Amino acid sequence: DGGITQSPKYLFRKEGQNVTLSCEQNLNHDAMYWYRQDPGQGLRLIYYSQIVNDFQKGDIAEGYSVSREKKESFPLTVTSAQKNPTAFYLCASSPSGTQSLNYGYTFGSGTRLTVV
Amino acid sequence: DQQVKQNSPSLSVQEGRISILNCDYTNSMFDYFLWYKKYPAEGPTFLISISSIKDKNEDGRFTVFLNKSAKHLSLHIVPSQPGDSAVYFCAAVRGTSYDKVIFGPGTSLSVIP
Numbered sequence: 001d002g003g004i005t006q007s008p009k010y011l012f013r014k015e016g017q018n019v020t021l022s023c024e025q026n027l028n029h030d031a032m033y034w035y036r037q038d039p040g041q042g043l044r045l046i047y048y049s050q051i052v053n054d055f056q057k058g059d060i061a062e063g064y065s066v067s068r069e070k071k072e073s074f075p076l077t078v079t080s081a082q083k084n085p086t087a088f089y090l091c092a093s094s095p096s097g098t099q100s101l102n103y104g105y106t107f108g109s110g111t112r113l114t115v116v
Numbered sequence: 117d118q119q120v121k122q123n124s125p126s127l128s129v130q131e132g133r134i135s136i137l138n139c140d141y142t143n144s145m146f147d148y149f150l151w152y153k154k155y156p157a158e159g160p161t162f163l164i165s166i167s168s169i170k171d172k173n174e175d176g177r178f179t180v181f182l183n184k185s186a187k188h189l190s191l192h193i194v195p196s197q198p199g200d201s202a203v204y205f206c207a208a209v210r211g212t213s214y215d216k217v218i219f220g221p222g223t224s225l226s227v228i229p
Contacts, residue, residue: 104152
């Protein structure tokens with residue numbers, strides 16, 4: 001079954017630590033995205049990648065970093081520079097081009113990160 | 117400044133009746149609009165989309181209406197079922213790729229049996 005796998009489902013981080021959230025897809029999608037969800041707010045784009053070895057900052061990239069070494073994988077690192085990292089993080093993927101607009105993103109089931 | 121607004125944080129509807137979820141936007145340059153449904157602790161799933169050149173798109177029990185002059189769209193679910201209880205996100209896209217998607221804050225729908 002094709003889909004997106006995010007791990008872990010829950011993650012606890014101490015202040016000052018970096019953590020990496022995993023995102024893997026087997027849909028053969030070119031584009032991948034990281035979003036953050038906070039209560040009462042829409043999803044906000046952190047980073048996106050439209051092709052291997054290339055990625056762009058989204059609206060709230062500060063304090064985060066990504067890599068795209070393989071088509072299937074787009075890990076997100078939440079660094080100690082991120083001032084308020086406690087949130088629900090969602091990874092998504094889509095085909096490239098206009099055809100994708102008829103089908104929407106495919107989202108993973110998310111990782112809830114809590115700073116303790 | 118929110119470009120995509122869903123002014124009702126929550127909505128309750130009786131099973132079998134119509135659910136109407138509303139969404140307003142401020143940017144007239146959006147080209148596509150999408151609706152996503154999200155259950156707790158899961159990722160959103162795509163429901164239906166509409167191009168800015170259309171005013172209606174229908175898929176089974178779900179219909180999306182677009183009023184460009186009012187910068188307003190709505191999602192109608194008929195008949196509503198208890199399994200429809202979820203958070204619904206409205207989203208808007210500038211251009212033709214998803215790197216320009218703006219999501220609204222969501223509306224939580226409860227369908228009462």
